[in-house]
Amino acid sequence: MADNIDGLSVAINTAIVTALKELHTALPGKIVSFDPDTQLAAVQPTIKRIYVTRSAEGETRTAIDLPQLINVPVCFPQAGGFSLTFPVEEGDECLLVFCERSIDLWWDYGDVQNPGAKRFHSLSDAIAVLGISSKSNVVSDYSEDEIQLRNEYASSVISIDGAGAIRVDAGSGTLTLKAADIVLDGDVSSTGTFTNNGVNIGSTHIHPQGNDSDGDVQVPTGPPQ
Numbered sequence: 001m002a003d004n005i006d007g008l009s010v011a012i013n014t015a016i017v018t019a020l021k022e023l024h025t026a027l028p029g030k031i032v033s034f035d036p037d038t039q040l041a042a043v044q045p046t047i048k049r050i051y052v053t054r055s056a057e058g059e060t061r062t063a064i065d066l067p068q069l070i071n072v073p074v075c076f077p078q079a080g081g082f083s084l085t086f087p088v089e090e091g092d093e094c095l096l097v098f099c100e101r102s103i104d105l106w107w108d109y110g111d112v113q114n115p116g117a118k119r120f121h122s123l124s125d126a127i128a129v130l131g132i133s134s135k136s137n138v139v140s141d142y143s144e145d146e147i148q149l150r151n152e153y154a155s156s157v158i159s160i161d162g163a164g165a166i167r168v169d170a171g172s173g174t175l176t177l178k179a180a181d182i183v184l185d186g187d188v189s190s191t192g193t194f195t196n197n198g199v200n201i202g203s204t205h206i207h208p209q210g211n212d213s214d215g216d217v218q219v220p221t222g223p224p225q
Contacts, residue, residue, distance in 0.1 A: 102124070
């Protein structure tokens with residue numbers, strides 16, 4: 001009797017473990033390709049699945065890649081009519097989140113929908129959340145005191161600190177402001193060369209003073225104040 005109970009317990013445990021292997025929750029992944037128009041990606045899960053084969057000689061464990069996932073929606077931060085977007089490149093790391101029910105109808109139509117299929121926690125219902133990094137790809141020169149919008153090597157950075165100060169470090173690049181009117185309220189200072197339409201507006205730039213009342217050309221004595 002005890003042997004039968006033990007055998008049943010093993011069978012139940014095996015069935016539970018087998019079922020859990022098909023229940024997907026979240027895995028790291030790697031972008032294979034990205035369509036900027038649809039914002040769908042092909043993603044390769046980066047944790048292999050282990051298959052166990054049992055025989056009289058013992059167990060054999062084989063590591064197999066999970067299949068490449070296609071048409072995976074990519075998550076960008078957005079709300080209230082605003083969004084933050086950035087280029088997505090092959091090899092970018094991401095977190096794959098597997099929805100508990102089919103998201104097919106929701107993806108096509110939005111709002112509240114019925115499940116599009118009878119599957120649960122399936123590889124087919126993944127969403128790619130960008131931003132997670134493995135140890136070798138963590139953000140370099142991470143700032144503990146500021147929020148930053150930056151490129152990988154921090155050669156171009158927009159920073160906001162806790163006091164509300166905004167700093168733009170463009171390196172050797174060009175910062176372009178496109179607006180009908182740009183209003184600067186307060187003192188503006190520059191420690192480098194400030195050029196407007198090819199003209200150096202600085203300590204070496206002076207305006208001609210025109211003629212005096214006798215018709216004589218006045219000698220410029222310095223930059224405009």
